[in-house]
């Protein structure tokens with residue numbers, strides 16, 4: 297829980313409004329959607345694995361957490377272009393989500409929200425597809441029954457990926473899984489799901505946000521979910537560091553929870569972790585893979601930047617026009633998005649398959665270091681769509 301007063305160390309970086317020319321965003325969106333189309337045409341509709349290897353994606357079945365974001369890329373591209381090709385690809389993938397439910401493929405997992413929100417919930421929100429809505433609601437029933445701890449009031453990190461580290465844990469990532477519970481609670485009137493999502497978010501704020509507004513990646517509860525023990529990491533630099541993508545799941549997850557609940561505790565928590573991030577951005581505005589690093593040669597994680605842009609943009613939609621935070625977040629988000637367009641897209645001297653490069657998936661595990669990743673592609677496209685259509689309604 298944040299107890300210190302968090303302030304911005306470098307207000308001069310964000311004082312002046314920073315505009316990205318609209319033509320530049322349109323050009324970036326065209327390049328990204330053209331690339332996505334070429335990818336689908338070249339490789340059929342196979343699902344790319346989480347991150348690339350030597351900048352090439354390996355393709356498999358719909359069986360992992362990032363698959364939902366691959367389908368989501370096509371929904372975003374459809375909304376960006378109106379081109380039915382993208383809608384057809386997204387729709388052609390929907391049956392594979394029913395298969396995941398029926399055959400329990402990756403369903404005993406904390407990341408079920410990442411799977412079903414940008415795929416099936418998006419299909420329902422964009423096209424009114426009742427079948428997709430039914431898939432998402434079926435998934436959430438299973439998810440609530442298997443992954444929510446009533447005693448701990450949090451979404452449990454799955455045993456599948458627990459490794460040998462023990463304990464019952466929750467993690468920053470699940471701030472982006474909670475929206476599936478919020479959404480289902482809202483569309484069905486199931487208050488239990490809505491409350492679970494809100495409680496999970498409050499538990500995260502209580503235990504995973506540190507005093508200085510940095511974040512743990514995981515928090516362990518042992519011997520049971522009602523007994524908090526300590527924070528620790530999986531993908532970060534150390535148990536005491538602040539893993540940038542984990543932090544960005546908070547920069548986006550908290551505004552989503554605020555949009556559903558209006559709970560001011562969440563807006564304040566979001567402000568604090570945003571200031572921490574802004575105090576740890578390098579000169580060029582592209583986060584290092586962990587906020588332990590603010591300069592030097594460590595790899596970047598541009599996906600943390602793209603996710604944060606979406607989160608800041610989402611919060612800005614709910615702040616009054618004359619609010620100082622809105623001006624600050626807008627300047628920061630604009631600078632961060634422009635930095636990704638300038639440094640992580642276009643010609644970097646090698647071919648890369650994804651829509652943005654310089655993503656680091658899991659450095660301690662030596663996976664996807666300075667590569668492309670499906671979630672990086674998804675949140676970059678979502679950021680572009682948010683800028684080109686300020687009325688866009690989030691899938692989350």
Ligand code: GLY
Nearest residue numbers: 361407469541657
């Ligand atoms: N959900 C895992 C990640 O952010 O890599």
